[in-house]
Amino acid sequence: xxxxxxxxxxxxxxxxxxxxxxxxxxxxxxxxxxxxxxxxxxxxxxxxxxxxxxxxxxxxxxxxxxxxxxxxxxxxxxxxxxxxxxxxxxxxxxxxxxxxxxxxxxxxxxxxxxxxxxxxxxxxxxxxxxxxxxxxxxxxxxxxxxxxxxxxxxxxxxxxxxxxxxxxxxxxxxxxxxxxxxxxxxxxxxxxxx
Amino acid sequence: xxxxxxxxxxxxxxxxxxxxxxxxxxxxxxxxxxxxxxxxxxxxxxxxxxxxxxxxxxxxxxxxxxxxxxxxxxxxxxxxxxxxxxxxxxxxxxxxxxxxxxxxxxxxxxxxxxxxxxxxxxxxxxxxxxxxxxxxxxxxxxxxxxxxxx
Numbered sequence: 001x002x003x004x005x006x007x008x009x010x011x012x013x014x015x016x017x018x019x020x021x022x023x024x025x026x027x028x029x030x031x032x033x034x035x036x037x038x039x040x041x042x043x044x045x046x047x048x049x050x051x052x053x054x055x056x057x058x059x060x061x062x063x064x065x066x067x068x069x070x071x072x073x074x075x076x077x078x079x080x081x082x083x084x085x086x087x088x089x090x091x092x093x094x095x096x097x098x099x100x101x102x103x104x105x106x107x108x109x110x111x112x113x114x115x116x117x118x119x120x121x122x123x124x125x126x127x128x129x130x131x132x133x134x135x136x137x138x139x140x141x142x143x144x145x146x147x148x149x150x151x152x153x154x155x156x157x158x159x160x161x162x163x164x165x166x167x168x169x170x171x172x173x174x175x176x177x178x179x180x181x182x183x184x185x186x187x188x189x190x191x192x193x194x
Numbered sequence: 195x196x197x198x199x200x201x202x203x204x205x206x207x208x209x210x211x212x213x214x215x216x217x218x219x220x221x222x223x224x225x226x227x228x229x230x231x232x233x234x235x236x237x238x239x240x241x242x243x244x245x246x247x248x249x250x251x252x253x254x255x256x257x258x259x260x261x262x263x264x265x266x267x268x269x270x271x272x273x274x275x276x277x278x279x280x281x282x283x284x285x286x287x288x289x290x291x292x293x294x295x296x297x298x299x300x301x302x303x304x305x306x307x308x309x310x311x312x313x314x315x316x317x318x319x320x321x322x323x324x325x326x327x328x329x330x331x332x333x334x335x336x337x338x339x340x341x342x343x344x
Contacts, residue, residue: 030298041290050276066285071294157277179243186262193268
């Protein structure tokens with residue numbers, strides 16, 4: 001199984017010593033080197049930010065979830081058993097699900113101004129296109145489990161096997177979720193774009 | 195509260211099992227349904243799903259439904275742009291600034307962690323020995339009560 005970090009940031013280079021590296025950094029933090037935690041943030045923040053942004057549709061909320069998750073991870077760093085990256089992903093994924101649950105419970109909908117409007121890319125600031133807005137609205141219509149599966153597959157570019165590993169479910173169930181998400185998105189978008 | 199890292203439930207609940215935190219305590223429909231081989235879910239042909247899953251070529255998908263391939267190609271352009279997004283520059287600094295000054299410590303034993311969590315939820319935490327002694331005391335009290343009444 002490829003490591004989460006390697007599969008996301010560089011699919012061609014799976015580094016077998018990655019878990020050891022994380023463990024070394026964790027050991028330094030636990031020994032009192034607080035600044036070493038910045039290495040873990042730098043290593044994992046981008047894919048986790050993309051996940052939170054895909055799930056919530058809001059850059060501000062994604063930043064909040066990311067910050068809360070890393071602080072929670074710092075508090076519980078001494079409890080990490082096994083892969084740190086998978087453990088950290090679950091904290092962020094749960095934060096996204098809790099946010100979505102609270103949004104639905106309180107019947108809030110995020111404002112148009114809260115939609116992604118300032119995606120930062122390495123080489124350009126992308127214009128806000130009509131398709132982007134429509135895709136965001138369509139994603140917001142999906143059930144959280146379908147949205148999560150679609151975002152992980154198509155936005156984050158993960159394999160079904162890696163998704164199953166991170167989410168603790170089966171490849172078959174995830175394929176079904178992704179296929180259902182596609183059907184729903186297509187129904188919402190095809191009249192305008194197909 | 196014990197930290198819940200179960201991917202199937204929210205982070206604000208203790209983990210009691212895979213689906214313990216679900217409101218309806220059942221798996222989502224997508225988890226309970228298994229597609230039959232070759233079966234189509236809806237209006238999207240299986241060839242288009244296979245292409246999107248990297249299991250078929252675009253030309254094969256186009257033969258099945260060219261309009262859907264065009265739609266998904268546009269969506270793929272948008273999702274690949276999102277895949278290049280990076281965390282805003284200020285976020286790492288704000289996380290580091292928000293970290294507590296105290297160094298995190300190694301995990302305590304399960305019982306040491308569970309007892310305060312149980313207290314916080316209003317539950318009574320009993321060790322096995324305490325439970326046995328309490329049960330023996332109740333039996334003895336019942337015996338004495340029965341003798342007094344008899």
